[in-house]
Amino acid sequence: MKNLRAAVIGAGYFSHFHYDAWSRIEGVDVVACCDTDVGRANSVSSQYGIAESFTDYRQMLDQCEIDFVDIITRPDTHLEIVTEVAARGLPMICQKPLAPTLDEAKAIVDVAMRARVRLMVHENFRFQPWYREIKKMLDAGTIGNRLHTISHRNRAGDGHGADAYLARQPYFQTMKKFLIHEAGIHTIDTFRYLGGEIRRVWCVTRKLNPVIAGEDTAIAIMEFEKSGLGHYDANRFNESTAEDQRYTFGEVMVEADRGTIRLYDDGRLTIQMLGKAERDHVYSHSTKGFAGDCVLATQQHFVDGLIANMPMETDGPNYLRSLAVQEAMYRSAESGQWEMPLVSEKVNRWG
Numbered sequence: 001m002k003n004l005r006a007a008v009i010g011a012g013y014f015s016h017f018h019y020d021a022w023s024r025i026e027g028v029d030v031v032a033c034c035d036t037d038v039g040r041a042n043s044v045s046s047q048y049g050i051a052e053s054f055t056d057y058r059q060m061l062d063q064c065e066i067d068f069v070d071i072i073t074r075p076d077t078h079l080e081i082v083t084e085v086a087a088r089g090l091p092m093i094c095q096k097p098l099a100p101t102l103d104e105a106k107a108i109v110d111v112a113m114r115a116r117v118r119l120m121v122h123e124n125f126r127f128q129p130w131y132r133e134i135k136k137m138l139d140a141g142t143i144g145n146r147l148h149t150i151s152h153r154n155r156a157g158d159g160h161g162a163d164a165y166l167a168r169q170p171y172f173q174t175m176k177k178f179l180i181h182e183a184g185i186h187t188i189d190t191f192r193y194l195g196g197e198i199r200r201v202w203c204v205t206r207k208l209n210p211v212i213a214g215e216d217t218a219i220a221i222m223e224f225e226k227s228g229l230g231h232y233d234a235n236r237f238n239e240s241t242a243e244d245q246r247y248t249f250g251e252v253m254v255e256a257d258r259g260t261i262r263l264y265d266d267g268r269l270t271i272q273m274l275g276k277a278e279r280d281h282v283y284s285h286s287t288k289g290f291a292g293d294c295v296l297a298t299q300q301h302f303v304d305g306l307i308a309n310m311p312m313e314t315d316g317p318n319y320l321r322s323l324a325v326q327e328a329m330y331r332s333a334e335s336g337q338w339e340m341p342l343v344s345e346k347v348n349r350w351g
């Protein structure tokens with residue numbers, strides 16, 4: 001079987017994790033890349049041994065023989081790019097946030113569905129090795145069969161001072177919806193992965209750094225449909241004690257009727273059965289790439305789905321369910337009340 005030929009749109013900060021992952025995935029060749037900044041396009045093509053580089057992605061799509069597209073650009077460009085890729089009948093994986101608004105995200109998914117092309121959102125947190133391992137333990141009933149609580153606490157520490165975010169992703173300062181939209185969506189999707197669909201949410205937000213446009217702090221409670229609650233406590237202003245604050249992005253505690261699983265900020269997992277001492281749980285987690293090499297795992301899942309024509313965990317309809325929870329959190333922060341995720345009938349039919 002011949003290798004899949006990929007084209008990548010985008011050559012900014014986070015794209016390097018993508019390019020590195022593609023270079024390590026068997027059966028995939030990145031044959032072209034594109035960025036509106038010619039210097040960045042040429043730089044990644046040289047660094048990763050990519051044959052052709054472009055500044056116009058339409059020209060790249062028309063001139064290159066490719067099997068799928070990886071989109072790593074700003075959210076406000078995604079609808080236009082997805083429309084062009086879908087018109088050429090090409091599968092695609094697209095970075096998050098999927099779009100600036102829920103309506104635009106729905107339009108993106110609709111474009112792909114109407115064109116009958118595969119679209120997967122690059123939601124990589126659920127592919128971090130500790131969450132894959134926790135999911136296995138929950139499915140096996142390791143700490144019981146009735147979920148009590150999933151708690152996630154994060155202190156990113158990258159959002160204080162007048163120069164917050166400017167070195168890495170300066171557009172963060174101008175996002176009117178920030179913490180939940182850009183980072184909290186990871187926790188929403190991970191909670192759904194571990195605990196199932198979310199019935200309703202309560203949320204409060206704050207802005208601690210006055211130089212940014214959006215919220216940088218949130219506390220939320222999510223009620224799962226089957227059983228249990230999710231507790232989200234995030235703050236990008238203050239710091240944690242983690243040696244690498246961008247490895248696990250916080251600490252997690254999962255409680256059920258027979259015990260507790262804990263994730264520490266160095267990737268360590270422990271199990272504490274009721275009435276017993278806490279003990280380490282041995283599993284494998286990598287320090288390569290980004291956050292346990294989750295970018296590699298995410299892209300491998302996409303490729304496996306393409307080759308086997310199997311469902312992808314974070315396809316368009318599935319991801320809209322996470323976005324519905326996100327929007328319910330913002331509505332709750334405004335109303336002060338519990339809010340229910342509003343999932344359209346179209347999403348129900350798709351998903």
